[in-house]
Amino acid sequence: MELLERFAAGDLDAFETLFRGHQREVYGWIVRIVRDSGIAEDLTVETFWRIYRSRARFDPKGNFNAWARRIATNAALDHLRRTRSETELPEDLPADPRPDPAIARETRLSVRKAFAALPPKYRLVATLALIEEESYENIAQAAGVSASVVKVRVFRAVRMLRKQLACLHFSIGGKT
Amino acid sequence: MSDLNEKEMRELLKRSVDPSEKPELERDLWPQMLQRIDRHPATPVAWFDWALAALLGAACLLFPGIIPALLYHF
Numbered sequence: 082m083e084l085l086e087r088f089a090a091g092d093l094d095a096f097e098t099l100f101r102g103h104q105r106e107v108y109g110w111i112v113r114i115v116r117d118s119g120i121a122e123d124l125t126v127e128t129f130w131r132i133y134r135s136r137a138r139f140d141p142k143g144n145f146n147a148w149a150r151r152i153a154t155n156a157a158l159d160h161l162r163r164t165r166s167e168t169e170l171p172e173d174l175p176a177d178p179r180p181d182p183a184i185a186r187e188t189r190l191s192v193r194k195a196f197a198a199l200p201p202k203y204r205l206v207a208t209l210a211l212i213e214e215e216s217y218e219n220i221a222q223a224a225g226v227s228a229s230v231v232k233v234r235v236f237r238a239v240r241m242l243r244k245q246l247a248c249l250h251f252s253i254g255g256k257t
Numbered sequence: 258m259s260d261l262n263e264k265e266m267r268e269l270l271k272r273s274v275d276p277s278e279k280p281e282l283e284r285d286l287w288p289q290m291l292q293r294i295d296r297h298p299a300t301p302v303a304w305f306d307w308a309l310a311a312l313l314g315a316a317c318l319l320f321p322g323i324i325p326a327l328l329y330h331f
Contacts, residue, residue, distance in 0.1 A: 116277050117278070122286060125286055196270065211267045212274055
């Protein structure tokens with residue numbers, strides 16, 4: 082029996098093989114969204130726990146990578162939803178390990194505040210599309226929506242960021 | 258909104274939001290996964306299944322006459 086068939090049938094050894102083979106990729110995807118290694122590790126385990134519980138619904142002829150990435154995206158999105166109200170950025174930001182001389186500390190603080198205030202599903206696409214430069218197609222596949230929906234969400238996220246930054250007396254044209 | 262605005266926002270975000278720390282996984286997470294599996298049975302019994310079993314048990318105690326009928330159906 083093939084590995085994926087054994088996994089779908091509930092074979093723990095097959096699951097371990099899949100886990101060990103895909104944990105780095107799943108972690109790598111999640112850490113790009115949540116940007117915290119400890120949380121990303123927990124969410125990687127959570128993702129595989131969801132995978133393990135749903136194994137009976139997995140089609141062994143299907144694409145395990147795509148399925149795992151979709152579940153990982155949902156786990157990361159759930160985390161963003163849970164922690165949105167807690168995402169209060171400290172007034173005293175830690176010093177940037179690689180400070181960009183072209184951008185002032187206050188500017189970074191404003192942008193981070195505006196970014197943290199984005200609704201989770203917009204923050205997800207904004208992180209992946211704008212910061213990580215992931216293609217709309219890949220984001221769409223991972224989020225379970227069409228590429229045009231991703232494009233609209235990126236557009237709206239940029240608009241929301243601009244509004245939020247305007248509220249914080251920050252204009253994009255004249256940075257600060 | 259023009260592409261320029263999106264491009265500017267992209268640059269601003271990249272320079273303001275911290276890069277992903279530890280982009281590579283540095284340890285094997287399988288022990289944690291195994292703990293999680295051990296903590297939770299793979300097919301947990303739902304509360305309504307327990308309620309149904311309790312109801313059935315109580316019915317058997319109160320009306321022992323239904324036991325043969327239940328045995329016949331099982």
